[in-house]
Amino acid sequence: MPRGDFVITKRMLGIALIVAGLLICTVMYLPVERIGIGRSQGFGPVQQAGIVFGIIVAVLGVPLLFMDGRPA
Amino acid sequence: MSRETSDSGIETAVNVLIALALAIYLAYLAVYVNYAVALFGFPFDYDQGEGFELVDSILLSRGEWPYRSVEEYPFYSSNYPPLFHIFAAPFVLVFGPRYWIGRALSFLATLINAALIGYAVWRETRDRKLSALSGLAFLASNYVYHVGPLFRQHMTMVMFETAAIVTIHRFDEIQSVIRRCKVILLGLLLLLAAGYTKQLAVITVAAFFGYMFLRRPKSAVVYGLILAVVAGIIFIWIDLATDGAWSLNIITANYNEYIVGQFLGLARQWFLLHRVILLLAAGLALYELYFDRLSVYSVWFAFAVAGNTLAGKWGAGESYFATSIAAACILAGIALHKLIGLFEGKARKFAWVARFAVPILFIIQAGYLVHMPTYGPIFGSLADLLGLPDGGEYYDSVGYTQIGRPPTRADTEAGVRIAGYIESDPRPAMSEDAGFSIYAGREVVGNPTQLLNLYNNGLFDPTEMVRWIDNQMFGVVILRAQFYPPPVLDAIGAAYDEVARIEMNGFEYIIMRPDPDYEPQVSPPEPMGGRSGRHGHGDGRDGG
Numbered sequence: 001m002p003r004g005d006f007v008i009t010k011r012m013l014g015i016a017l018i019v020a021g022l023l024i025c026t027v028m029y030l031p032v033e034r035i036g037i038g039r040s041q042g043f044g045p046v047q048q049a050g051i052v053f054g055i056i057v058a059v060l061g062v063p064l065l066f067m068d069g070r071p072a
Numbered sequence: 073m074s075r076e077t078s079d080s081g082i083e084t085a086v087n088v089l090i091a092l093a094l095a096i097y098l099a100y101l102a103v104y105v106n107y108a109v110a111l112f113g114f115p116f117d118y119d120q121g122e123g124f125e126l127v128d129s130i131l132l133s134r135g136e137w138p139y140r141s142v143e144e145y146p147f148y149s150s151n152y153p154p155l156f157h158i159f160a161a162p163f164v165l166v167f168g169p170r171y172w173i174g175r176a177l178s179f180l181a182t183l184i185n186a187a188l189i190g191y192a193v194w195r196e197t198r199d200r201k202l203s204a205l206s207g208l209a210f211l212a213s214n215y216v217y218h219v220g221p222l223f224r225q226h227m228t229m230v231m232f233e234t235a236a237i238v239t240i241h242r243f244d245e246i247q248s249v250i251r252r253c254k255v256i257l258l259g260l261l262l263l264l265a266a267g268y269t270k271q272l273a274v275i276t277v278a279a280f281f282g283y284m285f286l287r288r289p290k291s292a293v294v295y296g297l298i299l300a301v302v303a304g305i306i307f308i309w310i311d312l313a314t315d316g317a318w319s320l321n322i323i324t325a326n327y328n329e330y331i332v333g334q335f336l337g338l339a340r341q342w343f344l345l346h347r348v349i350l351l352l353a354a355g356l357a358l359y360e361l362y363f364d365r366l367s368v369y370s371v372w373f374a375f376a377v378a379g380n381t382l383a384g385k386w387g388a389g390e391s392y393f394a395t396s397i398a399a400a401c402i403l404a405g406i407a408l409h410k411l412i413g414l415f416e417g418k419a420r421k422f423a424w425v426a427r428f429a430v431p432i433l434f435i436i437q438a439g440y441l442v443h444m445p446t447y448g449p450i451f452g453s454l455a456d457l458l459g460l461p462d463g464g465e466y467y468d469s470v471g472y473t474q475i476g477r478p479p480t481r482a483d484t485e486a487g488v489r490i491a492g493y494i495e496s497d498p499r500p501a502m503s504e505d506a507g508f509s510i511y512a513g514r515e516v517v518g519n520p521t522q523l524l525n526l527y528n529n530g531l532f533d534p535t536e537m538v539r540w541i542d543n544q545m546f547g548v549v550i551l552r553a554q555f556y557p558p559p560v561l562d563a564i565g566a567a568y569d570e571v572a573r574i575e576m577n578g579f580e581y582i583i584m585r586p587d588p589d590y591e592p593q594v595s596p597p598e599p600m601g602g603r604s605g606r607h608g609h610g611d612g613r614d615g616g
Contacts, residue, residue, distance in 0.1 A: 008286045013366075045332040046384075053378070063362060072286050072366055 013072040014064025021058025025051050082424045089431035090201050096438045097208035103444045103451070104211055108179045108221035110478035112172040116487035116507035118577060119475050120521075120553065122171065122223040123506025124150065125157060127516045130169050133161035137310070139317040142526060145597070146500070147518040147537050149321045151525065154310075155268040156225035169510050174223030181231040182220040186210045188234045189398060192241070192369070193405035205434050206405030212441050213397050214345055214468060215390045218475045225269050226391040232266035233276040234398050240280055241368045244287040256284075256291070260299050267303060271322065275379030276395060279372040286366060325525040328386040335384025341470060342380070342393045346400060348437035353403035356410065369406065373399035387521055408433065443468040445478055479577060486576035487511070490550060493572070493583050497547025502564075504552040505581075517546070520555035527557035536597060538563040543596040544586035551582040566590065 028050035117123045128138040128150045138150035138157070150157075156177070163173040190207030194200060210216055220227050240259040246252040263280055266273035277299070284292035310318040343350060357370035376396035383392035408430045415426040446455035446467050460467040466477035487508065494501040494512040503509050506516040518537070526532035534557055540546065541563040549568050554561055568584035575581070 006289060008289060010362075013286070046330055049332070049381075053381075060361065067362075070365075 007069075008072045009069045010064045010067040010072050011069065014061040014067070017061025017064065018058045021054045021056070021061065024054030024057060028054060082427070086424075086427050086431065089428065089435070090205075093205055093431040093434040093438070094201065094208070096435060097205060097212055099454075100212035100217075100438070100441070101208060104217050104220065106445065106451070107217065107476070107478050108175070111175050111221045114479040114484060114487075115171060115511055116484070116491075116576065117505040118171075118479055119219070119222050119224065120505065120555075122174070123510060123516070124519050124522075125152070125174055125223050125225065126160075126164075126169055126171060126510060127506050127519075128152065128154065128157040129160035129164045129174065130510075132157050133164040137314045137318070139310070139314040139321050141317060142321075142518075142523055142532055143536055145517070145536075145540065146515050147523065148516060149317060149519065149522055151321050151325055151519075151522045152225055152270060153268045153322060155265060156228045156270075159228070160223075171223050171507070175221045178219075178224060178227050179221040181228040182211060182216055185227070185231040185234050185398060188231070188238050189401045189405075192234075192238045192402045193409075195241075196406045197409035199409055202405050202409060202430060205430075206401045209349060209404070209434065209437065210398055210401045212438060213394075214441055214443050214470050214473075214476070215342070215393055215397060217443055218473065219391045219394070222475070224391070226272075227394065229266050229270040229273050230394045230398055232262050232269060233273055233395055236260075236262035236266060236276065236280060237368055237372050237399075240283065243284070256295055260295060260302075263299060264303060264306075268306065271326065272379070272382065272392065272395075275375050275382075276372065279368075279375035282375065283366070283368040283371040286371070320531060321522065321526075324531060325522060325529060326385075327529055328388075328525060329528070330384050331386060332384055334386075334388075335381060338383050338390055338393065339380060342390070342396075345440055345469065346397060346437070347440065348433050349397075349400045349404035352407040352433070353400035356403045356407035359407075359410075367406075369399060369402045373403055387525070440469060443470070443476060474578065477578070483576050486574050486581075490574050490576065490581055490583065493548045493550070493585075499545060499547030501548045501550065502541070502546040503548075503550035504555060505550065508550060518556070520553075523560070524555050524557050532557065534559045539594050539597045542567055542594050543592045544568075544590065545597065547586070549584040551584065552579055567592070 028047045111118055127148065131138045132154060138148075138154070140149050142149045156174070159177055160174045163177075164170070167173060186207035188207075189210050190203040193206040194203035197203065211220070216227070236259050239255060239262060243252060243255050243259070246255060259280065263273065263277050266276060281292050281296050284295065307319075353373050357366075357373055360366045360370045373396065376399050380393055380396055382388060383390070408426075411429065412423065412426040415423040442458070442460070444455065444460075444467060445451040445465060446460055446462070447465050455467065464477075465480070468476050470476075488511075491508045491511040494503070494508055494514055500517055501509050501512070501514055502517045504520050506519075509516045523532055523534070523537075527534065538559055541549075541560065544567055549564050551564070556564070564584065567587055567590045569587045570582055571585045572583040573580050574583065
């Protein structure tokens with residue numbers, strides 16, 4: 001490992017995946033027009049699919065929380 | 073039976089199965105080459121949009137940008153970055169506006185991509201047969217087959233993406249600082265090339281830096297900034313040179329409607345067609361996530377699968393899945409090698425199962441990808457042997473597909489007849505396919521999907537175009553999918569009469585002439601300054 005560079009561990013990756021998943025869910029749950037992206041009319045199938053995707057990403061990260069300091 | 077005899081028997085059986093798998097994938101390659109050669113000789117649009125990419129190449133060969141205002145004659149602008157067309161431009165200068173140029177470049181890009189996939193697998197496994205199968209599996213994909221030999225930039229983007237990912241693989245394990253910098257800079261250059269071939273490469277850019285961040289966070293930030301600065305400078309330069317038309321047409325006009333059903337339909341088809349390699353790839357990615365270090369291929373695969381969701385955009389299609397297929401082919405090859413290693417290490421008695429799995433899984437995967445012409449002495453006999461259904465010239469496991477059937481002489485003759493309508497009138501022609509105008513040596517007018525994108529985003533005022541149509545300035549209007557904005561279609565319907573319907577490549581083209589009894593509703597446009605619409609781009613009669 002190069003000096004001065006830090007290591008991204010499995011646990012850090014797990015946290016990142018959980019945060020990313022929850023962020024996706026939050027963005028998808030908020031009315032789309034309120035955050036100013038796209039032209040969708042509020043909550044619909046895109047948002048539902050996005051929330052499912054966000055949950056999958058977050059769940060994938062959970063087992064990583066219980067791992068030791070191995071690099072990702 | 074001795075242990076040696078048994079091992080030798082297994083070895084022979086595995087080799088026979090591998091030879092069979094290779095033969096099947098080489099047969100797919102033959103089908104692909106046959107399709108590509110047929111397309112090289114076809115002088116019209118096979119896929120809607122090819123002709124406009126040829127127009128971009130023509131304009132760039134003249135030193136002109138294809139990004140311009142669409143509110144004045146010829147109402148044309150491109151919505152793609154220029155690199156692919158820059159590659160085609162010198163050939164256009166030498167050979168004229170020929171479709172085979174871009175088709176051959178794109179076809180070559182897919183072959184290079186397959187070689188890169190094979191190399192990536194070989195580098196990890198040192199198994200030549202497995203590497204060959206992984207590379208050939210990419211070319212055997214129905215999606216790669218359909219779009220590979222088209223005058224479209226997509227597969228060239230995928231080639232640059234694969235090259236960038238293969239380059240950056242294990243960059244952190246390179247001991248020499250200078251060599252490591254060179255490898256990263258080469259990766260950045262390939263990413264830049266991918267992005268300036270097609271905007272969709274942004275997914276691979278994210279994967280590239282995601283992997284870099286996992287391995288060397290500081291390097292990811294530094295090199296990310298370098299790429300952002302270089303890409304930004306090029307962006308601003310083109311935007312200034314085109315008076316803002318570049319950013320308008322490349323970025324703003326690409327906010328399209330999202331069609332959930334389109335994405336779900338394509339995603340289901342993508343999974344069912346490639347299920348074996350996708351499951352192997354997903355398996356290895358999950359294994360790496362929990363039990364090993366994440367490789368660049370797994371990170372790329374994850375980003376590419378997430379990026380597949382963009383296939384729901386209006387105007388997107390199956391080609392949007394090509395990046396994930398390339399990543400899956402690499403991972404599938406490596407996964408099978410790891411499987412053999414796993415068995416040999418922990419359950420040596422059953423290692424033969426894993427060795428059999430390699431050819432058998434590739435053969436099962438091949439069974440889901442069936443696509444081939446069903447006529448002719450070779451393909452016809454093969455189709456009979458495989459029991460493919462009669463009643464068409466082409467079979468595809470996808471089901472109905474607009475592309476994939478090699479064009480025939482009848483298609484070329486139909487195209488020549490349609491172009492004849494343009495040649496018979498001195499006025500410019502307005503055609504949804506650029507190919508007819510190019511064939512007739514006329515200027516290409518309008519790019520319907522781009523006009524519709526801009527119109528839907530409130531960025532195209534069709535008043536001037538409607539004025540031209542209303543005053544019957546076009547000698548002929550040729551419609552295919554009627555993608556023009558509604559006011560333009562309304563004006564065509566009012567001022568023009570249908571005179572013929574001609575089928576080409578399975579599409580019905582509507583030929584319309586000015587209605588002699590029609591009275592214009594608006595004042596005529598400004599004089600064209602001597603532009604008659606003749607000899608706009610030279611003629612495109614390569615005729616095959």
